[in-house]
Amino acid sequence: MRIVLGAALLAVAAVTACGTQPAPDKDIASLSTTDSTSAATTTTATAPTEGRPQLRLDMTEDESNKVWQPYYRCYEQHGVALSRMGPNGELQVPSKPDPAKEKEAAQACKGKLPLQPPELDTKGPKYRDNFHKWVQCMNDRGLKIVEVPDTSVDPDGIGWTYGEGNTIGGEQGAKIERECKLAAFK
Template structure:
């Protein structure tokens, strides 16, 4: 296998400073009345934020509520825009260095609501089929001539030169959607 160039199945990486923050809002409009009469089919759980002065948030509320959610089919450009917004917030709040922030740093705390969340399908703790999906990802990438392997439970490229393959980003996105999203 030689020199493994690991590439996790998630969009984020230390070198990708400036990924996009998506709001992942559907066309349902405010209030969720568009799905009325559908018997709950296709409904997506959401958290409503009380209006100003409308009461305190619950202590058991999801700490990730309101954060931008990267979708499985988000393009690199979309992801970069999300991360650009988060990094701009960090800079605005005095973050010193990009890669040496502590979780309790004031800039990190101030911008927590803008930090993008990775797609849940790419989280081994939330996706019970993650191992099978990872093998499907490697198979798809290899079928497109991008030599990939499973390493440490994640898919990885055999070498970094594959990143320069023609249409690499399109192939990676197509394989990711096919491998992790086909249910």
Template sequence: MDNETDRPRAGSPRNTALLSAVLLAAGLALTACAGGGGAGGNEGGQKSSDSGVASLATPSSGGAKAGAAPSAQSSAAAVEAERPVLRLDSTQEEIDRLWDGYWACLQDRGVPMNTGRVERPGEQAPPVDDAKVTAQYKKQYAACLYRMPLQPVEERPETNPHYADDHRAYAGCLKSKGLKVHEVFGPDGSPDGLTYDEDFTGSGDSPAFRKIDNDCRLEAFGGKGKN
């Protein structure tokens, strides 16, 4: 299920659950529901408030004009086609701009916002992170889904046929650089994120960690060194 209260910092792997608690709070989110997964699957990533590509996200297909909500008769596939798609090297500014637009859509429709999470004047507050509230405003969330950013295609299992191998390479890269992490897997044996080893010490929000993580993401999911 999508997480509507988080979005990733630029350079964070958005299809893994690595350090989810730390990263959600610190803003280096290695989460996201790619394609509707669990802790490792935030479909559009997360904002640094709790939750990358060299240009602003591009739509996954042509369709309604930017800012125009699909009609009530639109199929789920049509709505999905309207969602903006992040690229692997998205900047934080680009990510924030898209998530602000999505959250503003929710606010305009009456979804309660968590104003306590606002850190800067004029910053768009995220929605309240409460399952009961989400259920209560289900129609509003559905109406704004077309504005919720999608993960880069490289970091979604359903759009990357080599996702399992790339994910393994990503974990191996982090380990080779001294991070004590390991893969976790879903019931079907597919990759379901990363987690710290029990003896890990350090901070997931440090500049050094973010650089390592970004380099490994680009190397593993970006195809560096692949034929």
């Protein structure tokens, strides 16, 4: 049974991510002086989201795949074996899971990890209402969807799964899911 979890979007991103262009290494602190007469030197740190590519809710699958590719390439450069999938042979999921290498790559590549669309921020004030609208829309369009708890990221998290007797899948199901998500979260 396929479970799609609203709050798990970020967790999935951490395992299967890539970006549009290589981001500069933001993990290196920079040194600066306040003026030429001051001996004081300060270390500046960057925000964890600075320089990361931003996904948009209305992106096509092709556009999204392009945004993820630098992150995947970074994983590959850090020894994680990835499969090539999709119509253009994009790098995607690890082909030989290796938790130690994946953990190291996640740390090294975090500056290239695409940010999820702001509308899908599970802590946003409208997220829960919009999530319910998304599920309702999918049900109204013939998918049999059931909301389920998702405590993997948030103690009060929500997600969804296909209900019993669902007969719509493949491209048609993905199209309904995407259209309803766009309608609900805009």
